[in-house]
Amino acid sequence: MSINHLAPSAPTILEPARSTEPSSVAQAIRFIRQRHWSFAVGSLLFLTIAVLLIISPWIIPHDPSAQSLLRRLAGPSVQHWLGTDHLGRDLLSRLLIGGRFSVVIAAVTLILGAVIGTLLGVISARTGGLTDEIIMRVVDLLISFPDVIVAIFMIAIFGPGYGTLIASLTIVGWTPFARMARGLTLEINSREYIKAAEVLGCTKTFIIFRHVIPNAIRPIAAISFLRFGHKLITVGGLSFLGLGVQPPNADWALMLAESQPFVERAPLLVFAPGLAIFLTALSVTWIGQGLEMKGRNASKAAQ
């Protein structure tokens, strides 16, 4: 819920889709420099985290699930840079591995929701009539469901697992995208080039994929980035409750949950995984914010 209410119903970032020119480094740099600082910083932070998560199986100093009860809750040392947890497992190794599941699950649910939502929203706006009415009433309904509750109920019924997790978060997750894509499409529909395409006799499908979606993609991308943090935190919350990623897998939220009883003795065990989730969520939020901020300025300049 919630972020969709921030999204302007008639979004401002509507630039004609540019044909892709031969890309170059200079162009990429120009793209970044045109944006708010948070875009560059967020991208850099997120890329660092993503690269670390991808290469982590080859760089971790210890086996993340190797226990050593003699070294329980040990402080930082040369061997274990960040110390060990309550089972003597190396914290640094677990941190490096621990984001893989939740980040991938958050990304997959987000992309699924964005694709389904955008398609349904565009169809809703282009078709109108009863289809529009039905789709939007379903959106009205689902958007008011708390996503954690829906996920918990689905997990209660179908049992925990990655499939259930992804399905349950997608069921509610597509609705803000549908609402936004519909608003964008209605705006794009009134443009001259759509009328031109219609006069030329282009098919509905062609207009949707050639004109509507390319023009709606950027604001939707901005919202996707802004929602990613929310998704990551939700997935983490479910893992924290024991309903998401299952032990003995290393996962940030799971590590946090397991270390809670020892928070007074070893605060780092709770602090570090939480910080990892926070930084990942923050970096993507910054990217989204950077994309959105530039859009705001650009549309102001165009007016």
Next chain:
Amino acid sequence: MWMIALQRFLILCLTLVVISLLAFLVPYMSGGDPVRTIVQSRVGDMAIDPASVETMRVHLGLDRPLYVQYLGWLWSAIHGDFGYSFVSRSPVGPEVARALVVSFTLAMSALGIALAVALPLGTLSAMWPGKTIDTVATFVTQTFVAVPEYWFAPMAVLVFSLYLGILPSAGWDGPASLVLPALVLSLRPLAYFTRVSRAAMIDVLQAPYITAARSRGLNMNQTVVHHGIRNGAMPVVTLFALWLAGLLGGSVVVEVIFAIPGMGRLIYEAVVNNDVPVLQGSFVCIVALSVLINTLADALYILLNPAVRIRHVH
């Protein structure tokens, strides 16, 4: 106007029917025989006698056709009777009602904190967009959105309960136990409220009636207080309702961490213990409530905003 109200009402009813049907089917969807589950929950892990399962089936009326069972279940559910909890053996209705009161108190406290900070902050950053206060507000709210509550909560407990010892770390007795969970829960709504009130105030401050007020000789502060805030707060009211609906069951993590006997923890424990009646009762109540609150929020928005109201009439 009345057509819209009628349409909304019909959709609401349809929703409630769908939700109740889903809740009713919970024990059937999870696979396995619900009667077996019930018998199992009563005898513990002893071997189950097939004959007693059949006796129980007839006794509970579960041998009747499914739609008869559904109508019977719905009839009791409308009267607040969702059966008895498998775990505590007490009626589900009162249990859900008690939990709802707790969650409502918690949600209102958190949203109160959020509102008290967000409205002034949003208004101030709208008055000076791009200036220091705006930059700081934007930065802080961006950060707040990314804070997982299951990280902030143990850290806050560590500082305020274990190190400083000024606030209880868990439980639900007295206002002191409300402070930490409400604070933890308020971060994200605070961020969204600030951003929405900022955007709304920026729009409001460009409106002709603000210029008119200024030209009548009111200074900026007077203008904002008398004309700006009332109009700028409107989107926040709607958002407040949405967050209230979301937090009633959505504060599971915080309620579990702080051992608060609210809706979230009730649902969580029902899931862990496979307590089907509690699950059904809380599911129906939570979803019905959030749909109801949302419908009311929409109605409120239309009532508060003459422009929308007129558009709907024509």
